[in-house]
Amino acid sequence: MTDPLLPHRVAVWDPFVRLFHWTLVACVVLNLFVLEDGARAHRYSGYLAFALILARCIWGVIGTPYARFAGFWPTPARLCAHLDRLAAGEPDPYPGHNPAGALMMFALMAGVLALGISGYLMGTDAFWGEEWLEETHEWLANGLLALAGVHVLAALLMSRVEGVNLPRAMVTGVKEFRHRHPGARHD
Incomplete structure (x- = not known):
């Protein structure tokens, strides 16, 4: 019998999931903070982000067990x-x-899909120069930034609470559980 408090390593994030995650992060950071709004590079980065989401949706159906949406x-x-x-102080x-x-x-x-759709529509003849669409796109971008901030903070917080370095796991693909709880899920 193994000691449930010893480190326990689980290969979780396959290379596609990790490449998807970090490429999407790069696209979002570039479009929010680096690239000029409406510039060709901004549009292409947005199209790539949109395509990444579509690819992840496919991978969520046919991918590795931990990547499949049905599992989580x-x-x-x-x-x-x-x-x-x-809330009970018993993280699982x-x-x-x-x-x-x-x-x-x-x-x-x-959020990324909505941004991709609104960004694409802004470049069409039917919606060119429509202020409401430009404002919607900006609102969606700010909303995505807020969600991403909460995502990062939650990952850091849960890393502490669960004793698992979640950012490292998204780089290496392996979660190392240092604190095993009796009810820990490993399905």
Whole structure:
């Protein structure tokens, strides 16, 4: 029998998921902080981000077990149980996304898709120069920035709470659980 408090390593994030994540981060950072709004590079970066989300959706159906959406779909029951355990001070580490993390992931993906659609429409003849669409695109960008900030803070907080370095896991693909709890999920 192994000691449940010894480090336990789980290969979680496959190369596609990690490449998707960090390439999407680069696209978002470039478009929000570096590239000029409306410039060709801004548009291409946005199109790439949109294509990445579509590819991730496909991978969420056919990909590796921890990448599949079915394995971490954030149902209300799963989310409530997860939040109840956190509130009780008994975190239950998940090898893949926990329900709150999954909900955030889907919100971020929806935000990128909405930005891609609004950005594309702004360049069409039918919507060229429409102020409401430009304002919507800007609002969506600011909303995505806020969500990304919450995502980063939550990853850092959950790293402390669960004893798992989540940013490192997104680089290496491996989660190392230093504190195992009796009810830890490893499915």
